[in-house]
Amino acid sequence: MSYIPISNDDRQEMLARLGLDSAEKLFNSIPEENRLKNLLNLPAAKSEPELLDYFEERSRKNLYDQYISFLGGGAYDHFIPAVVDYLSSRSEFISPYTPYQPEVSQGTLQVIFEYQTLICQLTGLEIANASLYDGATGAAEAVLMAHRVKDRKRLLVASTVNPQYRQVIYTYGKNLGLEIVELPYDQRGRIEARGLEAALNDGTAVLLCQSPNYFGVIEDIESLSKAVHHQGAMLAVAISEPLSLGLLEAPGKLGADIVTGEGQSFGLPLSYGGPYLGFMACKKEFVRQLPGRIVGQTVDAEGRRGFVLTLSTREQHIRREKATSNICTNEGHCALRATIYLETLGRTGLRDLAWLNVQKAAYAREQLTLIPGIKSKFSGEVFNEFVLEFPDSFEIVGQKLEARGILGGLSLKEFPGLENCALITVTEKHSREKIDLYVQALKEVL
Amino acid sequence: MMINVIREPLIFEISSPGKTAFKVPEPDVPGQKDVLAGVALREDIDGFPEVSETEISRHFTRLSQTNYCVDFGIYPLGSCTMKYNPKINEKIASLPGFTQTHPLAPEGLVQGNLELMKLLENLLLEITGMEAITLQPAAGAHGELTGMMMIRACHEAQGHPRKYVLIPDSAHGTNPSSAHICGYTVKEIKSNDHGTISLEDLARLMDEEVAALMLTNPNTLGVFESDICQIADIVHSKGGFLYMDGANMNALAGITRPGDMKVDVMHLNLHKTFSTPHGGGGPGSGPVAVTKILEPFLPVPVIEEKDSFYHLNYQRPRSIGRVRSFYGQFLVALKALAYILTLGPEGIKEMAEIAVLNSNYIRKNLEGLYDLKYDAPTLHECVFSDKHQREYGVTNLDISKRLLDYGLHPPTMSFPLIVHGALMIEPTETESRRDLDLFIEAMKAIAREAKENPELLKTAPHVTYVRRLDEVQAARNPILRWEK
Numbered sequence: 001m002s003y004i005p006i007s008n009d010d011r012q013e014m015l016a017r018l019g020l021d022s023a024e025k026l027f028n029s030i031p032e033e034n035r036l037k038n039l040l041n042l043p044a045a046k047s048e049p050e051l052l053d054y055f056e057e058r059s060r061k062n063l064y065d066q067y068i069s070f071l072g073g074g075a076y077d078h079f080i081p082a083v084v085d086y087l088s089s090r091s092e093f094i095s096p097y098t099p100y101q102p103e104v105s106q107g108t109l110q111v112i113f114e115y116q117t118l119i120c121q122l123t124g125l126e127i128a129n130a131s132l133y134d135g136a137t138g139a140a141e142a143v144l145m146a147h148r149v150k151d152r153k154r155l156l157v158a159s160t161v162n163p164q165y166r167q168v169i170y171t172y173g174k175n176l177g178l179e180i181v182e183l184p185y186d187q188r189g190r191i192e193a194r195g196l197e198a199a200l201n202d203g204t205a206v207l208l209c210q211s212p213n214y215f216g217v218i219e220d221i222e223s224l225s226k227a228v229h230h231q232g233a234m235l236a237v238a239i240s241e242p243l244s245l246g247l248l249e250a251p252g253k254l255g256a257d258i259v260t261g262e263g264q265s266f267g268l269p270l271s272y273g274g275p276y277l278g279f280m281a282c283k284k285e286f287v288r289q290l291p292g293r294i295v296g297q298t299v300d301a302e303g304r305r306g307f308v309l310t311l312s313t314r315e316q317h318i319r320r321e322k323a324t325s326n327i328c329t330n331e332g333h334c335a336l337r338a339t340i341y342l343e344t345l346g347r348t349g350l351r352d353l354a355w356l357n358v359q360k361a362a363y364a365r366e367q368l369t370l371i372p373g374i375k376s377k378f379s380g381e382v383f384n385e386f387v388l389e390f391p392d393s394f395e396i397v398g399q400k401l402e403a404r405g406i407l408g409g410l411s412l413k414e415f416p417g418l419e420n421c422a423l424i425t426v427t428e429k430h431s432r433e434k435i436d437l438y439v440q441a442l443k444e445v446l
Numbered sequence: 447m448m449i450n451v452i453r454e455p456l457i458f459e460i461s462s463p464g465k466t467a468f469k470v471p472e473p474d475v476p477g478q479k480d481v482l483a484g485v486a487l488r489e490d491i492d493g494f495p496e497v498s499e500t501e502i503s504r505h506f507t508r509l510s511q512t513n514y515c516v517d518f519g520i521y522p523l524g525s526c527t528m529k530y531n532p533k534i535n536e537k538i539a540s541l542p543g544f545t546q547t548h549p550l551a552p553e554g555l556v557q558g559n560l561e562l563m564k565l566l567e568n569l570l571l572e573i574t575g576m577e578a579i580t581l582q583p584a585a586g587a588h589g590e591l592t593g594m595m596m597i598r599a600c601h602e603a604q605g606h607p608r609k610y611v612l613i614p615d616s617a618h619g620t621n622p623s624s625a626h627i628c629g630y631t632v633k634e635i636k637s638n639d640h641g642t643i644s645l646e647d648l649a650r651l652m653d654e655e656v657a658a659l660m661l662t663n664p665n666t667l668g669v670f671e672s673d674i675c676q677i678a679d680i681v682h683s684k685g686g687f688l689y690m691d692g693a694n695m696n697a698l699a700g701i702t703r704p705g706d707m708k709v710d711v712m713h714l715n716l717h718k719t720f721s722t723p724h725g726g727g728g729p730g731s732g733p734v735a736v737t738k739i740l741e742p743f744l745p746v747p748v749i750e751e752k753d754s755f756y757h758l759n760y761q762r763p764r765s766i767g768r769v770r771s772f773y774g775q776f777l778v779a780l781k782a783l784a785y786i787l788t789l790g791p792e793g794i795k796e797m798a799e800i801a802v803l804n805s806n807y808i809r810k811n812l813e814g815l816y817d818l819k820y821d822a823p824t825l826h827e828c829v830f831s832d833k834h835q836r837e838y839g840v841t842n843l844d845i846s847k848r849l850l851d852y853g854l855h856p857p858t859m860s861f862p863l864i865v866h867g868a869l870m871i872e873p874t875e876t877e878s879r880r881d882l883d884l885f886i887e888a889m890k891a892i893a894r895e896a897k898e899n900p901e902l903l904k905t906a907p908h909v910t911y912v913r914r915l916d917e918v919q920a921a922r923n924p925i926l927r928w929e930k
Contacts, residue, residue: 002793003530003721004800005878011800014807014879023799026806027701029670029823034702041572045790048534055784059543061558064551071548074771081468083502085540091517092510095531098727100523100859102917103910104514104850108726111509114457117927121493127926130727133584136771144627164771171745171767175598175607175629218485249486262771272559273549273772274584275729287924293727298920301905301913304453310920316587316623317861321632326623328587333725343457344467344502347494352470358482363475381485402552410550432474 001045068434069407070364072385072425073214074135074162074240075273076265078353079429084267084340093336098293102308103300108332109307112295115339122242122342123259124250125281129292131335132278132327135240135262139165139208140172141291141325142236142260142280146206147178148289148324150234154179154204158191160213162240163414169208183207189217189378189387196227204233206258211237211251212244216361216385216423217378225255234258241265242279244383246354258282267341268334277334288314291325353428357384361426364435368424371443377421385425387412391446394422400445406438454508457495458928467499493930512911513726514855520881522808524827524858524870525618525666527696527718532788535721535781544780549772553757559776560756564749566783567733573786573794574692574712575705576735580744581774586693588769589713589732590624590660595766596736596743597658597687597711598628603743603764608657608686614643616667616862621660621691630657637864641667641820645676652684658711662691664698666862666870668805668824678708687711687740695719696874697802697826700795711736716775720782731775731782745769800875801826804882808871811886815893819865826874830857832867835896840903842867845892847914850907852888 006014011023020026027035046054069077087093092107099105099112112130119128132138139162143155155173157166159182166182173180181199186192191209200207207228211219221237228235237251239261251259263277264270282290288311296310316323345353361384369376373391390397394411401408409422426435497505514521521528539545547556567579583589594611601607611625614635622632633651638644642665652659659681664670671677678688690704690712696719698704704712716722716731724730736744746765747758758773789797802825809818809828817833832842846856846869858870873882895902907913 002789002796002800003532003876004796005876005881006800006804007879010879011803014803018803018806018810023803026799026802027825029672029825030698030702031672031675034675034707036700036702039791040700040794042569042791042794043787045793046787048788051534051784051788052538054787055538055541055562055780056543058558058562059541061561062543062547062556064547064555065543067555069548069551071550073550075549077546077548083467083499087503087506087510089536090507090510092513092515093506094536094723094725095516096513096726097521097523097526097528097724101514101846101850101856102915103847103907103912104512104855105726106911107509107511107513110454110456110512111506111726113926113928117456117458118494120927121491133588134771136768137584137588164768167768168770171595171769172627174767175595176627177629218482222486246491247482247487249488253488254486269545270548271545272547272556272776274770274775275731275778276771287926294924294926296920297925298916300915304912306912306915308915308917308920310917310926311924313921316619318619319623320619321622321626323619323623323626326587326591326620326627328585328620330585330728331725332727332729333723334729336726340502340506343495343497343505344499345470346461346466346468346496347491348496349466349468349470350491350494356470356473359473359475359477362478362481366478381482407548407551428471435475 067405067407068437070409070424070426070438071407073410073423074164074262075270076241076425076427077270077429078265078427080267080269081344083344084337087340088337093333099309102306106306109295111336111339113297113307115335116295118339118342119279119281122245122250123281124252125259126284127287127290128279128281129290129294131331132280132292133331134276134278135238136165136168138260138278138280139238140168142258143169143206143208144172145258145289145291146234146236149286150205152203152205153177154181156181156183156199156204156207158183158209160185160191160215161208161210161238162214165238188380189215190219190380191224200227200231200233202231204231206234206236208236208238210240212241212383212385215378215387216382217380218248218383221251221254221256236260241383243354243357246350247358263338266338268337275331275334277331277338289324292327292330356428360428360430361386364426367435367439368442373446384427385423387421387423390420393419397445398422401441404441406441408438452508454505456928457497457505458493460501461495461497463496465496465498467497467502519854520873520877520885521855522857522871522873522885524829524872525693526858527872527874529721529874530876531721531723532785535784538784539777539780557756560749562783563779564751564756566779569786570714570733571735573699574735575703576712577738578741578744579733579735581733581779582745582769583713583732583734584770584775585728585730586713586715586732587620587624589734590620591627592745592769593689593711593713593734594624594628596740599743599766600740601657609655611657612651612659616641616665616864617660617662618666618691618693625660640822641669642671645673645680648677648680652680652686654684656684656686658687658689660689660691662693664694664825667820667829668827669822670825674707693718694826697798699798701798711740716778716782721785722778722781729775729778731778797875804873804875804877807882808873808886812889815890827870827872829865830869831865836867838896838900840896840900842869844903844906845869848892848903848906849888851909854885854888
């Protein structure tokens with residue numbers, strides 16, 4: 001089965017029209033010696049029922065869903081309202097291309113315009129792009145953008161930024177001769193003020209922080225902003241749990257110049273890590289350096305409102321090697337899902353859901369730290385994730401919990417001094433019963 | 447499609463206080479009021495919408511109906527490979543066993559995922575003839591960047607990263623942009639009279655400061671670079687690498703293999719060749735395949751199998767590092783794998799054959815009516831121009847907009863840059879003769895209209911949800927968000 005609607009008769013007639021007697025002759029421009037003599041060594045074609053069986057069987061080899069999981073750290077298990085799946089599954093949203101012909105793409109374009117507006121409202125900034133690949137590449141694009149705006153090569157990155165985001169920044173930055181400096185954290189689990197002061201100088205392009213950071217701790221963005229701007233540098237804030245924006249003051253209102261992050265929490269399933277959604281917003285003055293597609297409002301020949309891709313002189317298909325980024329197509333369908341999700345939850349729903357996450361996490365932290373030997377590692381305020389210190393290596397504790405059906409958190413062993421620590425994530429999907437089961441299991445394994 | 451009666455407002459314009467489409471559950475834990483006492487909280491999300499579920503459903507349904515899509519008709523965008531997206535693949539990618547797995551779950555609990563990713567890697571290696579592969583890049587351009595980073599890392603390991611990357615003037619804009627972000631300076635190679643690169647030019651430009659040649663094959667004209675092995679020899683003789691942009695792999699799969707033609711690095715677009723939906727602009731997926739010599743530089747993690755246990759290996763000292771979060775566009779990879787398993791070896795070959803047949807059928811039927819700047823034989827796509835129609839003041843833009851009135855999507859416009867007024871047509875193998883003929887007849891009618899009534903084209907489209915949009919005004923006076 002090849003999804004080919006050309007019959008054998010069609011094929012013969014079409015070949016005849018071309019003056020050819022076989023399909024092979026269509027490939028005469030490929031030197032004979034380069035053409036395959038045999039069929040590829042691929043599995044024999046499967047019918048649809050066989051195919052579904054095959055994949056269902058593999059999906060059952062995944063045992064993850066048999067566990068109560070407290071994993072987060074950049075990917076979050078949130079409830080997805082049915083309208084998100086239902087509406088986003090429409091062919092008219094799944095099967096178009098990038099909206100190069102705006103007159104027949106107003107649906108896609110208006111959705112992105114609404115998405116850009118929602119991201120601006122959440123981040124407190126003036127301009128948002130149409131999406132990037134994910135939170136990690138968003139963080140890398142943010143520091144590269146600051147480097148272009150400031151024409152400075154020193155990038156400060158908090159060590160409390162998601163390790164994967166930091167790794168991608170290194171991968172992108174090392175070929176461009178950028179100097180990347182990591183900043184220490186304090187006992188609250190936030191960027192250490194003295195470390196920041198010592199690292200900042202007039203060659204610094206940007207500070208990238210994350211809030212809530214990788215330890216779940218909320219950074220003091222206002223103070224960071226003052227310190228950074230004092231040296232003429234920019235503040236970029238990465239957000240891996242954007243649900244926090246339902247409750248926390250918008251970073252843009254606290255002085256952030258660029259806000260970027262991972263939009264997976266907004267209606268995208270965990271999906272073993274992808275596809276996810278990078279979002280990015282900035283102050284208006286930096287729009288010419290913003291990477292990615294942007295949708296703008298205009299009018300048609302009859303004066304009616306319509307939407308188009310715009311400011312494309314920043315982009316690779318016009319500017320080629322001088323473009324702000326090599327990004328072409330991005331995560332349009334994921335942005336659609338986020339838009340449906342955010343509009344469904346709306347002004348009060350997002351705030352209430354964020355508050356519910358805070359309450360559940362606070363309850364879990366309180367109950368877990370009542371267990372002798374379990375301590376909260378950091379004193380800073382958290383959203384829905386927190387770090388606990390265990391009496392033993394978390395590798396060992398975690399395995400014992402796993403044997404009891406609990407995935408108790410993410411090991412922080414890659415952070416020196418945090419070998420006994422784990423990051424625990426609690427969302428609205430954790431009932432009190434599940435949290436209590438974790439508490440009970442932990443008591444048993446210690 | 448394209449209901450003209452109802453003009454759908456922005457969601458913000460139909461919002462009113464107190465409405466909601468989602469009830470947040472009541473807390474089942476004791477309330478703690480002072481948890482965030484020391485933190486700057488927001489009072490409100492200013493301007494955020496408040497609507498009911500009915501309004502959400504109607505809003506998105508009405509908006510969707512203003513979109514053209516592959517399920518509606520031919521989408522002949524050249525180099526975009528807009529083929530049919532099989533429905534079973536969507537169902538497979540939505541199985542809860544896949545969608546509900548956390549990416550940081552212990553490896554033992556996600557063996558199904560890892561097994562399928564490894565299988566897709568192996569099948570793509572068979573199709574391309576390459577020796578090692580990563581599924582991580584999020585899109586084609588991201589794949590280019592990843593591939594160029596590996597080339598740079600390999601040169602660095604040999605002592606010198608080199609300075610230049612050679613790219614033909616017919617290349618997609620992402621090629622020079624990706625090379626640039628990787629720290630390279632781009633040198634352009636001019637296309638010759640056949641639209642391909644000449645060996646003499648290449649030999650003249652190739653030296654030991656050139657890191658790589660980035661070549662699209664078949665190129666953006668749809669023409670196969672028949673000298674590819676000699677091209678590779680010239681590049682290799684100076685220690686450079688041959689990067690192949692695999693955007694046009696739909697013409698080659700099952701027919702020939704880049705790995706057998708001395709290509710060192712290539713990316714694939716799962717959303718083109720392997721039928722995964724474009725989603726109105728992503729998510730794509732751009733795996734990168736390489737030869738043995740570049741294998742140590744693959745991004746981390748790398749999926750390995752030992753005694754039927756699949757493992758993610760991060761201990762790769764020469765790796766370029768991480769290029770994104772986690773392991774790639776997992777759900778997209780599942781759809782591509784489902785596609786390959788459905789087609790099988792015969793189906794993959796037939797896919798390329800019919801893609802090339804359909805394209806040549808269109809070319810044959812439009813030759814003469816539209817100018818074909820390069821008359822070399824083409825594979826899966828062909829590039830006409832508006833040269834004949836310009837005599838009547840009609841441009842490729844006008845032709846494209848008029849096609850919309852016929853209920854058809856236009857070809858790629860004004861690309862490649864080496865053809866002035868280009869109309870780049872790629873029908874793919876999933877178009878029936880009837881749909882091909884609809885397109886051909888519309889293009890013929892438009893060629894007539896250009897002579898007889900050019901004004902009709904210049905003012906097109908006439909029957910779409912919106913008429914021709916003012917893109918100049920959008921750029922000059924940017925309105926990029928709704929405001930109260």
